[in-house]
Amino acid sequence: MALAVDGIIKLRNEISSQRLIGIRTLEVDKIRGSDFISGLHFLRIGSEGIVVFPHKIEEQSMAEHKKNQLSSNIEALDDLLGGGIERGTTTLITGPSGVGKSLLATQFLVSTASSGSSVSIYTFEEPAFSMIERCRSVRMHVDPLIDSGRLQILHINPLEYHPDEFLHIVRKDVEERGIEAIVIDSMRGYQLAMEQFGNIVGHTQNLINYLHGKGVTCFLVNELEQVTGDLKISEIGISYLVDNAILLRYAESGGRIIRVIGCLKKRLGKFQQELRELSITDEGLKVGGMLKGFQGLLTGVPQRMDV
Ligand SMILES: Nc1ncnc2c1ncn2[C@@H]1O[C@H](COP(=O)(O)OP(=O)(O)OP(=O)(O)O)[C@@H](O)[C@H]1O
Ligand SMILES: [Mg+2]
Numbered sequence: 001m002a003l004a005v006d007g008i009i010k011l012r013n014e015i016s017s018q019r020l021i022g023i024r025t026l027e028v029d030k031i032r033g034s035d036f037i038s039g040l041h042f043l044r045i046g047s048e049g050i051v052v053f054p055h056k057i058e059e060q061s062m063a064e065h066k067k068n069q070l071s072s073n074i075e076a077l078d079d080l081l082g083g084g085i086e087r088g089t090t091t092l093i094t095g096p097s098g099v100g101k102s103l104l105a106t107q108f109l110v111s112t113a114s115s116g117s118s119v120s121i122y123t124f125e126e127p128a129f130s131m132i133e134r135c136r137s138v139r140m141h142v143d144p145l146i147d148s149g150r151l152q153i154l155h156i157n158p159l160e161y162h163p164d165e166f167l168h169i170v171r172k173d174v175e176e177r178g179i180e181a182i183v184i185d186s187m188r189g190y191q192l193a194m195e196q197f198g199n200i201v202g203h204t205q206n207l208i209n210y211l212h213g214k215g216v217t218c219f220l221v222n223e224l225e226q227v228t229g230d231l232k233i234s235e236i237g238i239s240y241l242v243d244n245a246i247l248l249r250y251a252e253s254g255g256r257i258i259r260v261i262g263c264l265k266k267r268l269g270k271f272q273q274e275l276r277e278l279s280i281t282d283e284g285l286k287v288g289g290m291l292k293g294f295q296g297l298l299t300g301v302p303q304r305m306d307v
Pocket of ligand 2: 101102103185186
């Protein structure tokens, strides 16, 4: 039979083991005289008809770097980062719950959108309105940027999307809307969306390869379970994929909880190897000077040193 036909396309409808949802896939076994992408491709049947999301392996290339950096619009933070974040690189913003990861990532995108670029935040956890409300409460001016279409905040339900379908959304935003920077908030939500369909590191690598190739700057928000104790950049094994890593931590100082920010790595540029205080106020995010006179800040329980 297989010899007699010019093409074989297999359609499957399987129930996923963990979520008990139906997953339709398409697999091309043979197309005579033509190349095709092997493997399983996710397929959705909806009001738009049949849509196939090819599992395309992106090439590992890096778009030629535009020399400029993306500023956070907070002077002391840009200074800590050696001027800002290089365009086209991927940055992990990592820290425990409530420490300010989403606000910091949004700060970078708001600053980029304010200088005329189009940007997108994909939120896997909280709905867009709650993010917008928080931005308003710290006087981050997101409304005019959203109204002008330069800032898009898209809530993605992780239980609904397939990784290649999500990548399809990102590709469309980059290629049709000219998006120059994105935030994925957070990797835990992204992981929830991915875990049914293979390995999170593989999907993240494919996404980063695509963004690198297009010169799109990416911020990945990563939540750490641990509030204090031994330092880990990421608990899901993606730290080696990123170009830059910014760490946020809580620390105790004289009975007060403070937030600490530091840059752990930057592949393409210099940065200040010091820790600074981050404050979230009604007036916005503020970064102070180097925290002096402490030891063990990264453990969350620092000791005062005599200076
Ligand atoms: N107007 C404000 N003034 C002071 N602090 C604020 C204000 N608005 C929000 N915050 C603080 O910002 C923090 C939330 O910031 P953000 O949502 O960026 O944190 P996160 O690390 O992303 O948290 P999560 O892990 O829950 O996603 C809260 O802990 C809150 O205390
Ligand atoms: Mg958050």
